[in-house]
Amino acid sequence: MEHIEEVMRKFTLSANEKEGVCLGLEDLEKGVKECRLSLIGRVWGDRTANITGMRSFATNVWPQLKNVKITEIKVNMFQFIFESRKDIELVLSKRPWIYDGQPLVLLEWQADLEEKEQAFCRTLMWVQIWNLPLHWVTKEAGRKIGGIFAGVREVIIPQGGGKEGKHLKILAEVNLKEPLPRGSMVKSNGGTRWIEFKYEKCPDFCFCCGLIGHNERICNRKGVDVDRENQYGNWLRASFPRSPRKKGRNDGDQETSGNGRYRYQSSDGETGSLPYPLLTYTNEFHRGQGKPDIESNEKANWGTATRGAKEKSGMGCRRVRGLVRIW
Structure with missing residues (x-):
């Protein structure tokens, strides 16, 4: 409707233009x-x-x-x-x-x-909820704590624990027009506790204002309130992104149940992630001469390779758009 009003203000339509046409369902x-x-x-x-x-x-x-x-x-x-x-x-x-x-x-x-x-101003993200007392690790508590977000689709209690304690995971609807929530004050039985959030597969965000979609170099709030800068940082990223869902070994899986996903970048600048590490190889391997010269171990996050590599060596491998998976 607004577009029609704009056209009417901008142009003086002829009788033929005003009459127009009518489109039917067919x-x-x-x-x-x-x-x-x-x-x-x-x-x-x-x-x-x-x-x-x-x-x-x-x-x-x-x-x-x-x-x-x-x-x-x-x-x-x-x-x-x-x-x-x-x-x-x-x-x-x-x-x-x-x-x-x-x-x-x-x-x-x-x-x-x-x-x-x-x-399009909301996106789904897996959010880890930390600093919980043991008796707070329940799906009911996770859903209520997740109320700080635009919505909660799922609550997971991860199996096991670690040196940092137990935590909850929620699939939250994150409002992209608001700063990333860093945590929440939670009241229970007369006491108050600060609960921390960490985001799995977190996209780029601004360390100055906390908004997803730009960084602090171009943030219009940088320098406005120096005392309030650096309120956000990489500590909001989960250190070990793991999905609670069980997945197969399809190459296109975005989430895995094991060691998470590994980011990659090809020689022509393409980026993405895969459920397995990528290891670099040398020109000798490119020409099919012997085993690849592995420059990183299985925990490496990045592997690069040249496009068009031959799929032959002393080790099994699979080429993925100029990248090599080795097993």
Whole structure:
């Protein structure tokens, strides 16, 4: 409606233009059918995503999904068209997705969704809740503590513990227009306790204002209140991102139940994550001469390689868009 009013103010329409045309359901049937098998994605951040990078991203993280068609709608917004409803459910079940350090917010298609910017201001994130007394480690407590977020989809009690104690995990709806909650004061039995939050697979965020989508170098609040700077930091990132969901060994799994995921960067700058470490190899391996020269151990977070490497050596390997998995 606002767009029509703007056109009317800007132009003096002819009689033919005012009369216009009328579209019936039969004219839209094919388009609606295709859109119902699609997701609309918005990259939330100050860096602009391009269609080439998004196609590479989809190939890397959804290798088991075939014939995914991607269309750029406008700046940082894309439509992903899938072959089946099952493919859509698979992608949605493995949120959150991170593109180039920025949240990729994916929503099921609805008419005019691409015009509703407000619909994309929330993203799902796994949040660890720490500094809990043992008797507070309950799903009921987790759901209530999670009330500080826009919503809570799931509460998990991880098995076992560690030197830092036990914790809860919640799948929270995080409002991208508000600073990341660092924790919460929780009252119980007349006492008050500070509960800490840590975020798994946390995208880039500003250490000055706490907002996801930009960093402190370009933050408009930097220098405004020096005493309130550095209120956020890397300590908000979970040190060992692990998903509570059981996953198979599909290359496109975004979450795993074991040692978490490993980030990678290819020789042409593509980034992403996989459920296994990537190890570097030398030109000798590229030419298929002997075993790779491993420059990092199994705990390495990054591995780089050249595109087009031959899949032959003394060790089993698998090439993934110019990267090598070794087992």
